[in-house]
Amino acid sequence: MKIKYLLFLYLILHSCFVFAAEPANIQDRYNSLISQVRCVVCQGQSIADSNAPLAADLRTKIFTMMANNESDEQIKQYLVQRYGEYILLQPRFNLTTGLLWLFPLIGLGIFTYFFFLRSNRSKIIQ
Amino acid sequence: MISQRLKFIAPFFILFLLLALFWYELFYSHKNTLPSALVGQNIPAFSLPTLTPPQQFVPDEVKGRVVLINVFASWCNACHVEADMLMKINQEYHIPIYGIAYKDKAEDVRNWLRKYGNPFVQIGLDATGNTAIDFGVYGTPETFVINQQGKIVYRHVGAIDQAAWDNVLYPLIQRYQQSDVI
Numbered sequence: 001m002k003i004k005y006l007l008f009l010y011l012i013l014h015s016c017f018v019f020a021a022e023p024a025n026i027q028d029r030y031n032s033l034i035s036q037v038r039c040v041v042c043q044g045q046s047i048a049d050s051n052a053p054l055a056a057d058l059r060t061k062i063f064t065m066m067a068n069n070e071s072d073e074q075i076k077q078y079l080v081q082r083y084g085e086y087i088l089l090q091p092r093f094n095l096t097t098g099l100l101w102l103f104p105l106i107g108l109g110i111f112t113y114f115f116f117l118r119s120n121r122s123k124i125i126q
Numbered sequence: 127m128i129s130q131r132l133k134f135i136a137p138f139f140i141l142f143l144l145l146a147l148f149w150y151e152l153f154y155s156h157k158n159t160l161p162s163a164l165v166g167q168n169i170p171a172f173s174l175p176t177l178t179p180p181q182q183f184v185p186d187e188v189k190g191r192v193v194l195i196n197v198f199a200s201w202c203n204a205c206h207v208e209a210d211m212l213m214k215i216n217q218e219y220h221i222p223i224y225g226i227a228y229k230d231k232a233e234d235v236r237n238w239l240r241k242y243g244n245p246f247v248q249i250g251l252d253a254t255g256n257t258a259i260d261f262g263v264y265g266t267p268e269t270f271v272i273n274q275q276g277k278i279v280y281r282h283v284g285a286i287d288q289a290a291w292d293n294v295l296y297p298l299i300q301r302y303q304q305s306d307v308i
Contacts (some may be wrong), residue, residue, distance in 0.1 A: 041265060057255045061256070061259055084163040084262075
């Protein structure tokens with residue numbers, strides 16, 4: 001029992017050091033990456049906030065990919081290819097998400113168009 | 127006159143459309159069909175140890191016929207529910223099923239096979255869950271339909287029941303079996 005406990009403690013401390021041994025900017029990069037990835041089995045959490053086993057696996061996967069010198073964009077691409085655009089908490093701007101991003105602008109355009117059209121017309125009536 | 131009447135009706139019309147949309151989402155949207163981002167793509171590359179080492183389970187094995195790849199685990203409750211259905215698919219419908227044991231121990235998988243029978247042609251042990259991530263798996267059980275070219279054509283989330291098999295999976299498999307024959 002005691003040996004198991006010690007082994008457990010060792011593994012936890014060991015993993016801390018593995019992560020801590022990386023330079024600070026890599027640590028920051030890792031933290032920022034995992035906070036941008038959705039935990040797909042949770043409700044509105046990133047994998048940074050979640051204890052779900054799948055979230056832990058994805059964190060490990062991201063860490064390994066970083067260790068293999070893959071860029072943030074490559075890592076995101078990998079995840080999107082497998083889990084869809086949904087896995088990124090902030091969707092990227094591309095053809096599929098274009099309407100989503102541009103809709104507020106389009107809406108504003110329509111609104112201003114009608115607003116000015118109406119006010120112009122009411123002026124004419126006056 | 128007409129435009130005034132239109133103005134009066136428009137908000138009600140929009141509200142009606144909105145309510146119709148909510149109604150549809152609430153009662154008719156299919157929550158179990160989670161389209162895989164991998165549909166239409168080749169099976170991800172993997173090499174998994176099998177229950178009979180040193181043999182390895184690799185994607186090339188499944189090519190040439192329409193097969194199912196079932197991601198399961200002996201610790202997963204829904205997988206126990208699904209086990210009899212997998213046996214039936216194998217024995218009555220003769221569709222080859224390949225298994226990926228997700229985060230499972232070889233011994234537990236063997237016990238599982240002793241209990242339910244073995245519907246699998248081959249089982250790969252994915253102890254780390256890495257291959258499951260490569261497949262974009264959310265949880266167990268999940269089943270992928272693979273066509274003869276080794277491409278993923280469909281993904282079923284959750285246990286396969288008779289209704290899902292009769293209405294969705296089997297017709298789909300038959301269609302691919304026919305269309306793929308050269």
